[in-house]
Amino acid sequence: MTHAQSNVARSLREAPASEALRSAPSVATGPAELAEVLAGLDESPRRLPCKLLYDARGSELFERITELPEYYCTRVELGILREHAGEMARHIGARALLVELGSGSSRKTRLLLDQLPELQAYVPIDISRSALEASVRSLRRLYPGLDVRSLVADYTRSFKLPLPAELTQTASKLVWFFPGSTIGNFEPGAAVDFLARLRQLRPGPQQCLIGVDTPKDRAILEPAYDDAQGVTAAFNLNLLQVVNRRYGASFLGRGFRHRAVWRPEEGRVEMHLVSRYRQTVRVAHHTLQLEPDEIIVTEHCYKYEPEDFARLAGQAGFEVECVWLDAQRRFSVHLLQSA
Ligand SMILES: C[S@@+](CC[C@H](N)C(=O)[O-])C[C@H]1O[C@@H](n2cnc3c(N)ncnc32)[C@H](O)[C@@H]1O
Missing domain, CATH: 3.40.50.150 (Vaccinia Virus protein VP39)
Known part of the structure; x- marks a missing residue:
């Protein structure tokens, strides 16, 4: 069936008028979300929720990732x-x-x-x-x-x-x-x-x-999450800006580098942000000390x-x-x- 035909079929039913998007209360940056961020940063290795990758810039970067050869x-x-x-x-x-x-x-x-x-x-x-x-x-x-x-x-x-x-x-x-x-x-x-x-x-x-x-092979999986143009690196690093903006944190993008690792024994690719040096970061009213090469896990992809x-x-x-x-x-x- 062509677009035109399916549109005709659909137009027989009434479409709702254009409206503001409905939003669930859970999307707010409330205390539960901050508690989730702080609990992850307390884990070993430290973690940040991958859903924070998707603010407006993160969504744009993801669309660019979908076009990458890797x-x-x-x-x-x-x-x-x-x-x-x-x-x-x-x-x-x-x-x-x-x-x-x-x-x-x-x-x-x-x-x-x-x-x-x-x-x-x-x-x-x-x-x-x-x-x-x-x-x-x-x-x-x-x-x-x-x-x-x-x-x-x-x-x-x-x-x-x-x-x-x-x-x-x-x-x-x-x-x-x-x-x-x-x-x-x-x-x-x-x-x-x-x-x-x-x-x-x-x-x-x-x-x-x-x-x-x-x-599949490491040679395919790791570049898929760490492309030559650095778009996935920018996508991963953008998460720190989201945490800064939403939770009053003080992460410096230049203090971290992006890394993707395939762990065949776990069946997953891991995305990391690796601390380039010893640093202290504030998140809301908490501070954390990161050692050189210490990682924050931002995403698991099983x-x-x-x-x-x-x-x-x-x-x-x-x-x-x-x-x-x-x-x-x-x-x-x-x-x-x-x-
Ligand atoms: C890997 S992308 C996939 C996008 C699209 N479905 C595709 O297949 O190309 C993940 C999508 O899920 C959304 N997302 C991630 N975590 C989410 C969550 N916890 N709740 C709702 N949406 C989420 C992101 O904003 C993004 O659009």
Whole structure:
């Protein structure tokens, strides 16, 4: 089905008027968020939450990362979606509610939307207000009949889907879309808890279409997170500016360098900020001393073989309905259904 045809089909239903983005209270920089930052900095090794990578500048830098020659993830996942979106849509069927977690630019989603003209509503959720605003603007332009109900929220905290009863009662099912291997940013146990929490958020049939990166050679993985142009380094270092701005911290960007390490025994890439020298940093009313070469871990990116991910999903009460991989098995997209 072409864009034009699907837009006609959608325009038969009424689109909501343009509106300010809904925002969950959890996105505020309140005491709970500061406590999370301080607790992470107290750990050994020190940690900062990866969700802080995504302010307006972080979201822009992430979009540049997706275009880098070293960062295969977006290109390969887009290729899988392009090739199989029709089949995915047939598994999803008519009148579904599509809820995307960490929707960013919603670029991948469009491949699905083109195949799902009878979608009940699309709910993009992201912590980055600027990314969500821009994507909702272009979705409204490209799909004028689509019911878009966006939500600025931190999905690691509790959130309520912005869906009125009349929509959920007539929907065939709820479909979570979670591309980008963002599930890999959770520790494996936390990923199980997160998927289980999604499943319990609403009764009734559910599916989850989720992108999962696979383990591969260090020579591919480390440059993917530490590119020659230094865009990923700028993305990682920007997190310190976010902490400075939101929590009254005194991190100096020039006091740190970016590093990416593949740990095959753990099945994850780690992103670090490495202290260049001994330094004292203030965060709110706390001070911390960093030694030369001491690291702050900013992101873990777990990679799973399809059968290992199927086991993880099973522990959360989902079973695999279908898995699509590219020919070189660089990336996988799983369609899960509630067991
Ligand atoms: C790796 S990017 C993936 C973006 C897009 N889904 C894709 O596949 O290209 C992660 C996205 O999740 C969002 N994000 C990260 N942590 C989040 C959180 N805790 N709650 C909501 N959104 C989050 C970021 O703003 C960003 O848009």
